[in-house]
Structure formats: structure tokens, C-alpha cells
Amino acid sequence: MTFWTRLAAVLMVTIALCGSSFAGPPRTQNGKPPSAISNEAEIRDRINAWTVGLAGGLLEGAPIRFATEIARVVNDGGVVHVLPIVTRGPTENVNDLLYLKGVDAAIINSDALEEYKSQVPQIQQRITYVLNLFPSELHIFVRPEIRSLADLAGKKVNFNTQGTAAAYSGPLIFSRLGLDVEKTFVPHPVALEQMKRGEIAGVVFVTSKPVDAFAKGKWEEGYKFLPVEYGPKFSDYYLPSFLDSTDYPNLVAKGDRIATIAVPTILASFNWRPDSPRYHRVARFVDELFSRVDKLQSPGFDAKWKDVNLTTRSPGLERFRAAQEWLDRASNAKQIEKP
Numbered sequence: 001m002t003f004w005t006r007l008a009a010v011l012m013v014t015i016a017l018c019g020s021s022f023a024g025p026p027r028t029q030n031g032k033p034p035s036a037i038s039n040e041a042e043i044r045d046r047i048n049a050w051t052v053g054l055a056g057g058l059l060e061g062a063p064i065r066f067a068t069e070i071a072r073v074v075n076d077g078g079v080v081h082v083l084p085i086v087t088r089g090p091t092e093n094v095n096d097l098l099y100l101k102g103v104d105a106a107i108i109n110s111d112a113l114e115e116y117k118s119q120v121p122q123i124q125q126r127i128t129y130v131l132n133l134f135p136s137e138l139h140i141f142v143r144p145e146i147r148s149l150a151d152l153a154g155k156k157v158n159f160n161t162q163g164t165a166a167a168y169s170g171p172l173i174f175s176r177l178g179l180d181v182e183k184t185f186v187p188h189p190v191a192l193e194q195m196k197r198g199e200i201a202g203v204v205f206v207t208s209k210p211v212d213a214f215a216k217g218k219w220e221e222g223y224k225f226l227p228v229e230y231g232p233k234f235s236d237y238y239l240p241s242f243l244d245s246t247d248y249p250n251l252v253a254k255g256d257r258i259a260t261i262a263v264p265t266i267l268a269s270f271n272w273r274p275d276s277p278r279y280h281r282v283a284r285f286v287d288e289l290f291s292r293v294d295k296l297q298s299p300g301f302d303a304k305w306k307d308v309n310l311t312t313r314s315p316g317l318e319r320f321r322a323a324q325e326w327l328d329r330a331s332n333a334k335q336i337e338k339p
Contacts, residue, residue: 049277051081052285055093055106058164060188062208063090063107063265065302066133070267073295074288082285088163090136090265091115097127097270104282109136109165109206110264110314111172111237128271128320130286132312134304135262136165137209137241138173142202143195144222149179152226155201157181158191169263170204176233188213202226206263208304210247219251227259234261236315269320283322290326 056067064086071082085103087093093106094116108127116123146152157174160166162185171183184191184200192213194200205211225248230240241262245254252258272279296305311327313319319327 047081050079050281050284051083052104052281053083053085053102055087055096055100055103056084057087057089057093057107059086060212061089061165062134062136062302062304063093066304067107069296069301069305070289073292073301074285076295077288077292080281080285080288088161089167090165091168092163094127097268104278105130105267105269105285107133108266108268109169110266110316111169113316114172114237115168124317126271127268127317128323129314129317130267130269130289130320130323131308131310132314133265133267133308134208135239135241136169136206136265137243137262138169138228138260139205139207139209139211139214139243140202140226140228140260141195141205141214142224142226143198144220144224146201146224146226149177149226149228152179152181152201155181156184156199158184158186158188158194158200158203160188160191160203160205161185165206165263166204169206173228173234173238173261174204177228192217208265209243214248214251223251225251225258225260228261229259230261238263264314266314266317268317271318271320274321279322282320286320286323286326290323290330 054067054070056065057063064084067082067084071084074080074082085096087096087106090107090109091112093108094112096103097106097108098120113123113127120126140149140152142152146155159170166188167185174181181201186194188203188205191200191203195203205213225243230238238261241260242257243252243260244257245252269282270278272282290310293305293308293310295301297308
């Protein structure tokens with residue numbers, strides 16, 4: 001190899017090496033510079049760190065409406081991102097809270113814990129409550145020929161689909177009433193049509209009143225709600241309530257009240273360890289929610305928010321630690337403000 005040949009080879013290698021140094025910043029497989037990837041990673045981590053999965057309920061039920069309104073108010077602060085989740089209902093939500101990834105909090109019915117006491121060791125230590133939301137009233141709606149609870153004995157009664165509040169609480173309540181019926185578990189809209197055709201005698205709803213199917217639906221004369229009196233057999237999980245003409249003007253005469261019972265519905269959280277990221281996530285959610293509950297009680301939101309009291313306790317459960325600490329701070333602040 002001549003001198004000039006060797007020189008040309010060296011120059012080619014040098015040019016190649018220099019060219020590589022000016023080829024621009026290294027890129028990822030997606031063609032994005034490290035700075036962009038870093039920014040995306042920060043955004044992803046921030047969103048996931050402060051996103052709370054809130055198990056609500058069925059689309060037609062009150063719990064998902066409450067979950068959506070909670071998200072609407074809490075998300076306005078820009079500190080926490082609440083994702084309402086459509087589920088099979090407040091009873092199934094206990095299962096989701098215990099086992100489903102991404103669920104940090106859930107709306108559940110108080111009597112749902114009865115079933116889990118035998119299935120889940122120390123269930124009352126694994127779940128805590130944040131606050132009481134609203135009562136879910138029992139609606140026993142029947143055909144004209146049914147005049148009393150006793151008339152339902154042996155007849156077909158629908159309790160909505162499995163996993164819903166009615167499918168759990170309904171049979172439990174009927175058992176306490178000593179009422180044996182032929183239970184069906186089909187979607188309420190299907191059951192209501194079956195009832196109109198005389199195929200079933202009645203339907204059982206367990207949800208916050210008023211229910212659109214009764215308040216806005218057209219029903220022939222004789223269709224009615226049956227009364228259920230509150231007593232000692234219901235004192236562990238339930239509350240006394242009523243249905244009146246303001247709830248269902250086409251089904252209840254003005255001035256009349258139909259006695260019934262209600263299942264307390266609560267906002268619950270898993271009992272996360274205080275040193276865990278999930279605990280801090282829910283704690284921040286609690287702070288945002290409690291600080292903004294006055295907005296939920298303003299016009300434009302469900303009227304039942306006006307009855308929500310942050311200090312109301314839930315029998316049988318401990319309050320989520322961060323929620324109790326928030327209430328303690330608020331109470332202390334009020335005492336300091338007193339002259």
C-alpha cells in the first residue's frame with residue numbers, strides 16, 4: 001500500500017468518526033430524544049401517583065352518580081385525579097376493594113359486610129370508612145292484586161342482577177321478614193316489563209329515592225309500594241325511612257307516607273398501611289374531598305349531599321386514619337377560632 005493510499009484510508013476513517021459525532025442526539029426506538037422521554041415519564045408517574053380509582057356502581061344507580069360528582073369536584077383542584085368506575089354495584093364493590101387492582105376506594109352498602117365476615121378474616125380491620133353518603137331505600141313494588149307482604153309468599157319476585165344491592169340486601173331483608181318467595185335475578189328493566197305482563201308479582205329495588213322507573217314511568221291504577229316497618233330485626237344495619245308523594249307523585253297520594261327501611265351507603269377505603277403510597281394517595285383524596293364538600297352541597301349536585309355530615313359515624317367500622325385526622329384538625333381549628 002502506497003503512502004497516498006494509506007493517507008486516503010486514514011482520512012476516510014477520520015471523516016466517518018467526525019461525522020458520527022455530529023449525527024445529532026441519540027434517539028430511542030420511537031425516535032424521541034431522552035428529554036422528551038424523561039418528560040413523559042414524569043407525567044406518567046405524576047398521574048399514576050395521584051389517581052384514585054373509585055368503584056361506583058351500575059349506570060342506573062345512585063352510587064355511580066355520587067362517584068361522578070365526587071370526581072367532578074375533587075378533580076377541579078388539580079391535585080388528585082379521581083376515576084369513577086362503573087361496577088356491578090355497592091355489594092360487589094366490597095370484593096373489588098379487597099382484590100381488584102386500581103381500586104383505592106369504593107361506595108358500599110353497610111350490610112354487605114355481613115356476608116364477608118365468614119369469608120374474609122378480620123374484614124372489619126381490612127376496610128375502613130371515609131364518610132357516610134346516603135341511605136338506599138328499600139322499594140317493594142308490586143302488581144294490583146298484591147295487597148300485602150304476605151300475598152307475595154311463593155310468588156316470583158325480582159331482585160335485580162347478582163352482585164347488585166337489591167340482589168344482596170333484598171333476600172336478606174326478606175329472610176328477616178320470614179317471607180319465602182320465588183326469587184329471580186334479571187335486570188330491573190326486563191323485570192318491570194315482565195311484571196306488567198303478569199309474569200312476576202313484584203320487584204325489589206334498593207337504591208336512593210326517587211327511582212326514575214317509578215317517578216317518571218306510567219303505571220296503571222293499583223300498582224303500589226308495600227310498607228315495611230322498622231324494628232329490632234333491622235337495627236344492626238338499617239335505618240327507618242319512608243316513601244311519599246314528593247318522591248313518587250303518581251304512585252303515592254299527597255300527604256301519605258309508606259314506611260320502609262334504608263341501607264346506609266358509605267364511602268369506604270382499604271385500610272392501607274400509613275407508610276404506603278396507596279395510603280398517601282387516598283389521604284390526599286380525603287383532604288380534597290372534605291375541603292370541597294360545601295361545593296357538593298350547592299345547587300347543581302344531588303340534593304342528598306345536603307344531608308351528608310362529615311362527622312357521622314358508620315357502625316362496625318373504623319374511620320380511615322387520614323379522614324379522622326382531618327376532622328380532628330378541623331375541630332381544633334374551630335375551637336381556636338372561638339373568642
